[in-house]
Amino acid sequence: xxxxxxxxxxxxxxxxxxxxxxxxxxxxxxxxxxxxxxxxxxxxxxxxxxxxxxxxxxxxxxxxxxxxxxxxxxxxxxxxxxxxxxxxxxxxxxxxxxxxxxxxxxxxxxxxxxxxxxxxxxxxxxxxxxxxxxxxxxxxxxxxxxxxxxxxxxxxxxxxxxxxxxxxxxxxxxxxxxxxxxxxxxxxxxxxxxxxxxxxxxxxxxxxxxxxxxxxxxxxxxxxxxxxxxxxxxxxxxxxxxxxxxxxxxxxxxxxxxxxxxxxxxxxxxxxxxxxxxxxxxxxxxxxxxxxxxxxxxxxxxxxxxxxxxxxxxxxxxxxxxxxxxxxxxxxxxxxxxxxxxxxxxx
Amino acid sequence: xxxxxxxxxxxxxxxxxxxxxxxxxxxxxxxxxxxxxxxxxxxxxxxxxxxxxxxxxxxxxxxxxxxxxxxxxxxxxxxxxxxxxxxxxxxxxxxxxxxxxxxxxxxxxxxxxxxxxxxxxxxxxxxxxxxxxxxxxxxxxxxxxxxxxxxxxxxxxxxxxxxxxxxxxxxxxxxxxxxxxxxxxxxxxxxxxxxxxxxxxxxxxxxxxxxxxxxxxxxxxxxxxxxxxxxxxxxxxxxxxxxxxxxxxxxxxxxxxxxxxxxxxxxxxxxxxxxxxxxxxxxxxxxxxxxxxxxxx
Numbered sequence: 023x024x025x026x027x028x029x030x031x032x033x034x035x036x037x038x039x040x041x042x043x044x045x046x047x048x049x050x051x052x053x054x055x056x057x058x059x060x061x062x063x064x065x066x067x068x069x070x071x072x073x074x075x076x077x078x079x080x081x082x083x084x085x086x087x088x089x090x091x092x093x094x095x096x097x098x099x100x101x102x103x104x105x106x107x108x109x110x111x112x113x114x115x116x117x118x119x120x121x122x123x124x125x126x127x128x129x130x131x132x133x134x135x136x137x138x139x140x141x142x143x144x145x146x147x148x149x150x151x152x153x154x155x156x157x158x159x160x161x162x163x164x165x166x167x168x169x170x171x172x173x174x175x176x177x178x179x180x181x182x183x184x185x186x187x188x189x190x191x192x193x194x195x196x197x198x199x200x201x202x203x204x205x206x207x208x209x210x211x212x213x214x215x216x217x218x219x220x221x222x223x224x225x226x227x228x229x230x231x232x233x234x235x236x237x238x239x240x241x242x243x244x245x246x247x248x249x250x251x252x253x254x255x256x257x258x259x260x261x262x263x264x265x266x267x268x269x270x271x272x273x274x275x276x277x278x279x280x281x282x283x284x285x286x287x288x289x290x291x292x293x294x295x296x297x298x299x300x301x302x303x304x305x306x307x308x309x310x311x312x313x314x315x316x317x318x319x320x321x322x323x324x325x326x327x328x329x330x331x332x333x334x335x336x337x338x339x340x341x342x343x344x345x346x347x348x349x350x351x352x353x354x355x356x357x358x359x360x361x362x363x364x365x366x367x368x369x
Numbered sequence: 370x371x372x373x374x375x376x377x378x379x380x381x382x383x384x385x386x387x388x389x390x391x392x393x394x395x396x397x398x399x400x401x402x403x404x405x406x407x408x409x410x411x412x413x414x415x416x417x418x419x420x421x422x423x424x425x426x427x428x429x430x431x432x433x434x435x436x437x438x439x440x441x442x443x444x445x446x447x448x449x450x451x452x453x454x455x456x457x458x459x460x461x462x463x464x465x466x467x468x469x470x471x472x473x474x475x476x477x478x479x480x481x482x483x484x485x486x487x488x489x490x491x492x493x494x495x496x497x498x499x500x501x502x503x504x505x506x507x508x509x510x511x512x513x514x515x516x517x518x519x520x521x522x523x524x525x526x527x528x529x530x531x532x533x534x535x536x537x538x539x540x541x542x543x544x545x546x547x548x549x550x551x552x553x554x555x556x557x558x559x560x561x562x563x564x565x566x567x568x569x570x571x572x573x574x575x576x577x578x579x580x581x582x583x584x585x586x587x588x589x590x591x592x593x594x595x596x597x598x599x600x601x602x603x604x605x606x607x608x609x610x611x612x613x614x615x616x617x618x619x620x621x622x623x624x625x626x627x628x629x630x631x632x633x634x635x636x637x638x639x640x641x642x643x644x645x646x647x648x649x650x651x652x653x654x655x656x657x658x659x660x661x662x663x664x665x666x
Contacts, residue, residue, distance in 0.1 A: 025468075033459075124451060124453060127420075127449065127451035131444065131449035132469070133473045133474055133475070
């Protein structure tokens with residue numbers, strides 16, 4: 023049965039291997055140059071507050087130098103879309119195509135039970151899906167390492183702004199690609215088994231997976247571990263480790279005191295009376311006088327503070343584990359639905 | 370006599386539509402059994418249930434004395450060629466033989482190779498580019514080389530041209546003769562069934578209208594024609610299956626255990642096709658069987 027699965031899967035496997043190889047070549051060609059730019063930038067030897075500006079310089083130059091922005095975005099897009107593509111082209115047809123072409127009657131009247139037929143197919147193709155996506159992620163992590171380090175040191179540009187906790191980047195690194203791949207693949211397979219037609223199953227797979235990819239980072243991930251809450255003084259400069267860097271436009275924090283690399287889930291400036299404020303007080307607004315030249319200091323002196331909910335950087339792996347675990351459980355449930363469907367023997 | 374397929378009150382419903390309802394039959398082993406009936410009689414559903422493709426909604430079915438498709442061992446005992454004889458379009462002929470070998474412990478590699486070369490199929494050709502007849506032959510090869518005790522074929526020749534049909538049935542008969550396999554074959558092409566089957570079951574609306582060895586069926590039925598007469602006046606032992614009358618003449622298809630001696634009748638033998646059509650016609654009421662007729666059920 024393993025050999026039959028391979029026989030039927032080999033075309034997709036070769037396509038995937040070719041895509042992986044092409045991506046690897048692209049990264050191998052551009053990666054060393056990126057690393058040497060990082061080495062030359064002085065980021066590896068900077069100290070304290072100076073790092074922020076060095077990092078910004080490094081990233082700004084990177085952003086305007088091709089092919090780095092292209093490869094950076096391409097990598098994220100590949101890792102984000104790979105599970106969806108796997109769900110659509112590997113998962114959805116797995117059972118539906120057999121039912122549509124009636125080859126299921128051939129497959130399921132050989133001397134192999136349907137349960138075993140499905141188990142082997144799910145495990146073999148499922149593991150390939152997970153390995154493929156994680157391989158993309160690991161190769162990309164190696165390539166993007168200098169960019170991640172620069173962002174952690176306080177660097178930020180319009181393109182390179184999200185650390186490893188940002189909505190998109192979190193799902194492209196660590197072990198979450200394993201979870202997304204397994205989920206998308208079993209989702210496609212289950213949709214195919216339930217709908218019994220390939221193309222509608224593909225559409226349903228894409229729709230559901232796209233919704234999950236939006237819902238997970240925006241509404242689920244922030245609640246996986248109860249965030250830490252803190253009230254911090256407002257500081258003037260991003261990278262000042264003892265105060266809150268503030269985006270004065272909307273009064274949200276961009277850094278947490280003594281918590282480099284933390285994931286800020288929500289933040290708001292609060293008045294001395296403890297009330298949340300959404301605008302810079304008039305006294306500290308631009309044009310209001312000398313005080314306003316340093317709005318952070320101005321706010322602090324008036325008794326304003328910043329309330330922040332955040333996940334410390336140390337929770338990166340626990341969050342990765344929980345999110346991957348959720349997709350693991352969902353995948354098992356979907357696989358179970360496939361077994362249930364086949365055991366009902368409707369075709 | 371042991372049976373290859375035995376069904377008791379067997380029913381299969383899709384939502385609320387019964388595809389097969391309250392079907393009771395026993396198919397004896399060692400025959401090439403033709404299963405014939407109008408569209409919608411439940412033939413495909415019955416064979417689907419027998420090969421474990423479907424599970425019954427009601428009743429029971431056993432195949433070779435065990436529940437269908439319950440285990441790899443049971444699956445190995447039954448070969449199946451489905452309607453439209455599906456094969457994997459993207460795999461080659463040789464790939465199909467390989468997968469047959471991988472998935473079946475009793476696989477007869479030599480038989481499979483011999484059949485493929487006799488058929489003149491190119492092992493490297495993709496199954497998707499085979500003709501309908503070749504595809505059916507490939508599907509049959511897979512089912513035969515598995516060396517099953519029972520071979521089930523659901524309308525395997527329905528979509529083939531007459532030549533391909535003849536070749537297919539010849540291949541089937543050769544394999545059956547060689548390995549003494551029991552066969553259950555559904556078809557609505559009665560001429561084909563006549564050529565290969567020695568046992569016939571007529572299924573109408575899930576019910577067995579008649580079942581028996583072809584030779585016995587033909588021997589126990591005849592056509593009478595003569596002056597117009599009320600069929601009710603026939604002697605006991607002559608059951609009317611079908612009747613037609615003109616002003617002056619009556620033509621009857623009867624079932625009888627004994628020769629007809631009434632000189633008023635012209636007695637002619639019936640063909641299998643006439644017999645099957647008479648039993649398939651829902652307008653004909655089939656009289657209760659009498660034991661002395663010796664028609665196996």
